[in-house]
Amino acid sequence: GENVEQHPSTLSVQEGDSAVIKCTYSDSASNYFPWYKQELGKRPQLIIDIRSNVGEKKDQRIAVTLNKTAKHFSLHITETQPEDSAVYFCAARGGSNYKLTFGKGTLLTVNP
Amino acid sequence: NAGVTQTPKFQVLKTGQSMTLQCAQDMNHNSMYWYRQDPGMGLRLIYYSASEGTTDKGEVPNGYNVSRLNKREFSLRLESAAPSQTSVYFCAGRTGTGELFFGEGSRLTVL
Numbered sequence: 001g002e003n004v005e006q007h008p009s010t011l012s013v014q015e016g017d018s019a020v021i022k023c024t025y026s027d028s029a030s031n032y033f034p035w036y037k038q039e040l041g042k043r044p045q046l047i048i049d050i051r052s053n054v055g056e057k058k059d060q061r062i063a064v065t066l067n068k069t070a071k072h073f074s075l076h077i078t079e080t081q082p083e084d085s086a087v088y089f090c091a092a093r094g095g096s097n098y099k100l101t102f103g104k105g106t107l108l109t110v111n112p
Numbered sequence: 113n114a115g116v117t118q119t120p121k122f123q124v125l126k127t128g129q130s131m132t133l134q135c136a137q138d139m140n141h142n143s144m145y146w147y148r149q150d151p152g153m154g155l156r157l158i159y160y161s162a163s164e165g166t167t168d169k170g171e172v173p174n175g176y177n178v179s180r181l182n183k184r185e186f187s188l189r190l191e192s193a194a195p196s197q198t199s200v201y202f203c204a205g206r207t208g209t210g211e212l213f214f215g216e217g218s219r220l221t222v223l
Contacts, residue, residue: 001171006154009152032210034210034211034212036212042216043202043214043215043216043217044155044202044212044214045214046211046212049210049211089154089155093210098143098160098162098168098206099157099160099170100145100157100212101157101171102147102154102155102156103154104152104153104154105152105154
């Protein structure tokens, strides 16, 4: 089955700095790569996703890049704000088209 | 419009007891999922239902059973709870674009 590795497990940045979280996946048939944000005590919520026919996608301060050859994708957050502090999960949907496999998460702390 | 509703939100069980976590959605999702979340382990898929009438195992199905009662409801049953099943459980429905929409979670403690 699909295996998703996520790094780093914790990340601390100063407000205004950029943050980058990286993920690798194992199933070359995977075609959908979402990112979820989970605030403390809340449910995970989708913040951005990318499909295998696109190399990069941006939405205001967040962007995701995908390298299918290397089987890795990354989340970039620019001009970080304290409200960006949360756990971020990457995920990949493999060949079954129904199963979404998550990475173990990155705790991002943005210090004022 | 409640989205995905899970009950109960909190539950404490003794080892060996049984219980059912209920999940209902009003978003017309065809596919529904049960995940568990443990510290440092991310979200792990227990079972999923691609459509009404079908269920399939995920990564960690041992000790659990599921029922897709109808299109709206997907329940998760623990027949004989064990301390290793202490976790936060999330139900989710899948939208037409592939997004998983999660419920608020159910925190289960097994003593």
